[in-house]
Amino acid sequence: MATLFSKIIDGDIPGRFVWADDVCVAFATIAPITDGHVLVVPRAEIVELTDAPDDVLAHLAVVARTIGSALQAEWDAPRAALLVAGFEVPHLHLHVLPAWDEASLTFANARTDVPADALDAAAERVRTALRSAGQGAHVPRALGSPAL
Template sequence: MATLFTKIIDGEIPGRFVWADDVAVAFTTIAPITDGHALVVPRAEVDQLTDASDELLAHLTSVAKTIGQAQKAAWDAPRAALLVAGFEIPHLHLHVLPAWDEASLTFANARSDAPADELDAAAERLRAALRDAGHAAQVPARVDSPAL
């Protein structure tokens, strides 16, 4: 059975895409810890970190680094944080978010009530920062589609 993330990648469930390539996509989460919180997800259904090939992990980490650099620029954050948990969905994903302190990096701070217009604005802000950083080729033409 397809995972929730596969359904988002396939367009069956809406997503706010900020990155797409042949191996991975990134979209902002509906429960952000901070504005701009994005998920880097392989297109292939890999259950968890320890199931992924070294090549896949290298690619996902590279994408996460690029997104983190854009988040730092877009939100003037001193750091970009990377979290890997994956208990809620059996599809490997990296949480990348702008960060100001270590204490705030907890899923207890996730806002499940963030208004759609705020989520849309954060996704577009991140998309713009990625384009400004020279990654326009990987920013999908439409925020609601992982197609380039």
């Protein structure tokens, strides 16, 4: 059975895509801890971190670093944070977000009341930051599509 993230990747459920390549996609979460919070998700349905092949895990980490750098610059954050939990969806995903302190890096701070237009605007800022960082080849043509 397809996971929620596979349905987003396949276009069955809307997503706010900021990155796409042959191995993974990244899209904005609907419950951001901070503005710019995105999920880096392998296209393959890998349940958890410890199940990931080394090459996929390495690729996800490089993409997370690239996106994190763009987030850090765009939001003028002192750090880019990376969180891996995976309890809410059984499909490996890396949370990447701009961060100002460790105390705020908790899912208890996830906001579920952010209006759709604010989520769209934050995702578009990520897309613009990635293009400015020379990563335009990986930024999907449209916010709602993982197609390049």
